[in-house]
Structure formats: C-alpha cells, structure tokens
Amino acid sequence: MRNFDYKLPTSLNELTDMLSHGGHTARLLAGGTDLVVAMRGGRMTPEVVIDTKHVEELNELSFNDHTMILGASVTCRKVCRNPQIVKHFPALIDCATLIGGTQIQNRATLGGNLCNAAPSADTIPALIVLKAQANICGPHGSRQVPVETFCTGPGQTILEGNEILVSFSIPLPREHEGAFFIRFIPRNDMDIAIANAAASIVIASSGETIIEGRVAIGAVAPTPLYVSDVEPVLSGRPIADDVIAQAADIARQSARPITDMRGTVDQRKHLTHVLVRRALNGAVNRARGND
Amino acid sequence: MNRQQVTATINGEHKEFLCEPRQSLLEVLRDELFLTGTKEGCNDGNCGSCNVILDGTLVNSCCIFGVEANGGHITTIEGLSKGNELHPLQQTFLEGTGMQCGFCTPGFLIAASALLDENSEPTEEEIRHWLVGNLCRCTGYDKIVKAVQDAALILRERAL
Numbered sequence: 001m002r003n004f005d006y007k008l009p010t011s012l013n014e015l016t017d018m019l020s021h022g023g024h025t026a027r028l029l030a031g032g033t034d035l036v037v038a039m040r041g042g043r044m045t046p047e048v049v050i051d052t053k054h055v056e057e058l059n060e061l062s063f064n065d066h067t068m069i070l071g072a073s074v075t076c077r078k079v080c081r082n083p084q085i086v087k088h089f090p091a092l093i094d095c096a097t098l099i100g101g102t103q104i105q106n107r108a109t110l111g112g113n114l115c116n117a118a119p120s121a122d123t124i125p126a127l128i129v130l131k132a133q134a135n136i137c138g139p140h141g142s143r144q145v146p147v148e149t150f151c152t153g154p155g156q157t158i159l160e161g162n163e164i165l166v167s168f169s170i171p172l173p174r175e176h177e178g179a180f181f182i183r184f185i186p187r188n189d190m191d192i193a194i195a196n197a198a199a200s201i202v203i204a205s206s207g208e209t210i211i212e213g214r215v216a217i218g219a220v221a222p223t224p225l226y227v228s229d230v231e232p233v234l235s236g237r238p239i240a241d242d243v244i245a246q247a248a249d250i251a252r253q254s255a256r257p258i259t260d261m262r263g264t265v266d267q268r269k270h271l272t273h274v275l276v277r278r279a280l281n282g283a284v285n286r287a288r289g290n291d
Numbered sequence: 292m293n294r295q296q297v298t299a300t301i302n303g304e305h306k307e308f309l310c311e312p313r314q315s316l317l318e319v320l321r322d323e324l325f326l327t328g329t330k331e332g333c334n335d336g337n338c339g340s341c342n343v344i345l346d347g348t349l350v351n352s353c354c355i356f357g358v359e360a361n362g363g364h365i366t367t368i369e370g371l372s373k374g375n376e377l378h379p380l381q382q383t384f385l386e387g388t389g390m391q392c393g394f395c396t397p398g399f400l401i402a403a404s405a406l407l408d409e410n411s412e413p414t415e416e417e418i419r420h421w422l423v424g425n426l427c428r429c430t431g432y433d434k435i436v437k438a439v440q441d442a443a444l445i446l447r448e449r450a451l
C-alpha cells in the first residue's frame with residue numbers, strides 16, 4: 001500500500017479545512033471496510049486520509065419530533081442496537097444486520113455505504129424508500145439532497161470538490177406506515193447481493209387501502225434505483241396481490257442489470273420481481289403492526 | 292512519510308510503538324509487537340482470522356490502520372488466558388477438537404469470547420450467525436459451535 005498522511009480532526013471545520021488542503025486524492029475514512037480494502041488493492045491511492053470518527057456531527061444519532069438525524073459515521077452495530085431505530089425503522093435494521101458479519105458491522109457505516117456508491121450497496125434502497133435526505137457540507141456551504149439522487153454511477157456520487165456527507169435526515173414514520181428490505185445472495189451471509197429491494201408503504205387506518213408506496217431496487221442498474229413509476233400504481237389502490245404484482249412488474253421493467261459472475265440479466269430481472277413483491281408484502285405487514 | 296507514535300493498552304499492558312499510517316493493525320501486532328497469535332488469512336475482511344477486540348468491539352485487524360488504535364484498548368489471543376489458566380473457550384476447543392490445523396482458531400476464540408461477553412446463553416443459531424465472518428477450512432464448524440456452547444455453560448456455572 002502507498003503511504004499517506006493520516007489526519008484525525010476533532011471538529012467539522014477542522015475536517016473540511018484538512019480536506020481542502022489534502023489535494024484531490026484525499027479521502028475520508030469512516031469504518032474503512034471499503035476504503036482499506038480498496039487502498040490495499042491499489043484501486044484508491046489517497047495521499048491524505050482523514051478519519052471521521054472524532055467529528056461530532058458525523059457521529060450524531062438523535063431524534064426530534066419529526067426526524068431522525070443519523071450521522072454518516074454511525075456504525076451498523078450502533079444502528080442495530082438503538083431501540084428507537086428498532087422501533088421506528090425496522091427496514092434499516094433489515095439491511096444493517098446484513099452488511100458483512102459481526103466484525104464488519106462493528107465498523108461499517110451507512111455514510112460509507114452510500115459514499116462508496118456500489119450498485120449492490122445494501123443500505124441505499126432502504127434509505128431511499130424511507131425518504132432519507134443526505135446532508136452535505138462543502139466549501140460553499142451546505143445542501144440537502146434526496147438519497148436517490150446521490151449516486152451517479154458505480155463508485156460515483158454527486159459530491160463535488162471537497163464536499164462531504166455529514167448525516168442523513170430521515171422523517172419518522174407516519175401512522176400505519178411500514179418499510180422492509182430484502183436481498184438475494186448465493187450464500188446465507190457474507191456475500192454481495194445479486195439483487196435487492198426495499199419498499200415502504202402507508203396504508204389507510206382501515207388496513208385495506210394503500211395511501212402511498214415507494215420502491216427502490218439495487219444491484220440491477222449502475223446505481224441503486226428509485227422506481228418512481230410504482231407510486232401512481234399503488235396510491236389509492238386496495239392492498240391486493242394483483243396490485244402488488246403490478247408494482248413488481250414495473251420494478252422489473254425499470255431494472256437494467258448486467259450479467260456477471262453472480263447472476264445473469266434474466267435472473268436479476270426475475271429476482272427483482274420476486275424481491276419487490278416480498279418487500280411490499282413485508283412493508284404492508286409492518287404497516288398493519290404485525291411485525 | 293513519517294512514522295507515527297501510537298499508544299495503546301494491549302492485553303492490559305501499556306504499549307507505545309511507531310508505525311507508518313499504511314500499516315494495518317494486524318501488521319503492527321505481528322511485525323512490530325511480535326504478537327503473532329493473530330493470523331492473516333484473506334487480508335480483506337472476509338475470514339476473521341485476524342480478529343481482535345478493540346475498545347470492547349470485535350473487529351478485523353486487517354481492515355483497520357494501526358494509527359486508528361491510538362488510545363485504544365486491545366485484546367488479542369495472547370490476552371485470552373489468565374497466565375497458564377486457559378479461557379473456558381480454549382479448554383472446550385481443545386477437549387472437543389474445535390480445531391484441526393488451528394489457523395482459524397485464534398480468530399474464532401476471540402470472536403466467540405466477544406459473543407459470550409455480551410450473551411451468556413446464546414442459541415445455536417445466534418452462535419452460527421455471530422460467527423459468519425469467521426471461516427474454517429477444516430472442521431465443518433459443528434465442533435466449533437459445540438465448543439462455544441460448552442464454554443458458555445462453564446462460564447454460566449462459574450457465575451452462580
């Protein structure tokens with residue numbers, strides 16, 4: 001591995017300062033479960049590595065009346081053990097418990113998962129259906145973007161020169177809202193998704209009608225994909241197998257997968273249909289309070 | 292580039308050492324501190340043979356830079372026994388042949404000890420799930436799982 005300068009800022013100001021003086025190769029270090037491996041493989045050769053673990057804003061985990069603020073560098077383990085996240089956002093637990101094994105979850109972060117921008121990243125579809133906003137900070141101030149617009153290609157994001165992801169703002173679920181994430185991998189654990197899917201749904205208090213539904217799919221396009229065409233198909237419709245199948249059809253049509261060592265185009269398209277159906281049914285169950 | 296001074300408590304002992312930022316914690320433990328019980332298998336986070344406990348959490352030392360451990364508390368396999376008295380896990384792995392070639396064993400022992408620290412009565416499923424990040428090419432895992440269950444029992448009996 002090429003050598004580099006290791007920096008450990010203790011405030012956001014210090015971090016952004018170090019980043020702007022770190023040259024164009026400077027990289028942020030959260031859990032390092034992508035970065036260290038990429039550096040060892042020579043795929044990334046930063047001259048400066050800036051550790052985010054001591055910057056308060058990136059490690060915040062707090063709730064107000066309407067929103068959860070989840071710092072970019074909060075680990076999957078902390079997410080999985082937070083009783084409020086368990087209660088309000090089981091879909092985040094679905095995916096955070098699947099990232100690697102125990103050892104990886106103890107380091108890996110949701111911010112790192114998003115910024116690494118892998119098409120197969122497991123937390124991104126759930127963040128999308130939960131309407132997470134990415135809070136970005138840069139030399140020209142702050143901005144907020146929906147997570148579905150964050151990744152622009154494999155390993156590519158909308159972050160511009162010296163911008164960083166600070167945190168996510170995620171609205172607390174409404175009444176009768178549920179969300180669910182599911183993936184398909186060749187083994188039970190420790191592998192990369194052949195396809196994954198997340199869904200969120202708000203249902204009427206009768207428990208029979210859909211008010212709003214969102215679907216996102218992964219590993220079937222250059223970036224995790226928000227399938228906006230599903231929304232009109234779901235809203236106002238009864239909770240019924242044919243409605244859910246119709247939504248899954250649309251997701252399958254939106255998928256633009258490739259064939260690689262893990263799966264073929266046809267398999268991925270088929271899986272998208274199956275996983276979206278299951279994710280929607282899982283979300284409905286949770287919205288009904290059955291989970 | 293400059294070597295950086297790092298201070299850490301390793302197996303209860305205060306240690307100061309110099310390391311290059313690019314050295315993983317695994318390299319530092321093995322090559323600078325000669326704690327060679329921690330093994331390098333895959334060097335990319337998949338096999339668990341490099342497991343150590345850093346500030347109370349189980350980690351892959353191959354995926355962490357040595358400089359990140361500054362100020363930290365680390366337990367390696369060398370710190371698991373109390374002098375000549377084996378940890379119950381070491382005892383049950385030995386008695387139940389939870390290892391063959393033994394290469395994966397330090398990682399499994401550290402990982403299992405982290406599990407028993409927070410869950411004194413894990414189910415078989417919980418044990419298997421906790422250990423998904425540890426690979427063994429020899430045993431077929433069943434004897435490892437059994438050894439962890441046996442050690443959990445010993446620890447529970449001791450706590451009575």
Ligand SMILES: Cc1cc2nc3c(=O)[nH]c(=O)nc-3n(C[C@H](O)[C@H](O)[C@H](O)COP(=O)(O)OP(=O)(O)OC[C@H]3O[C@@H](n4cnc5c(N)ncnc54)[C@H](O)[C@@H]3O)c2cc1C
Nearest residue numbers: 028030031032033034035100109112113115121122165336
């Ligand atoms: C054995 C193993 C199993 C894995 N299993 C899975 C899996 O099942 N599913 C899955 O999705 N992933 C998996 N991964 C990949 C990885 O663990 C995840 O992507 C993880 O969430 C990355 O988080 P991190 O904190 O370790 O990121 P890091 O490695 O620290 O960072 C990742 C990238 O994001 C950049 N970055 C980090 N934080 C910021 C920030 N705040 N602002 C701007 N840029 C930033 C870094 O510079 C780097 O380029 C696995 C990895 C390993 C080694």
Ligand code: FES
Nearest residue numbers: 332333334339353
């Ligand atoms: S050597 Fe670290 S996980 Fe394999």
Ligand code: FES
Nearest residue numbers: 391393427428429
């Ligand atoms: S005993 Fe040989 S790898 Fe596990």
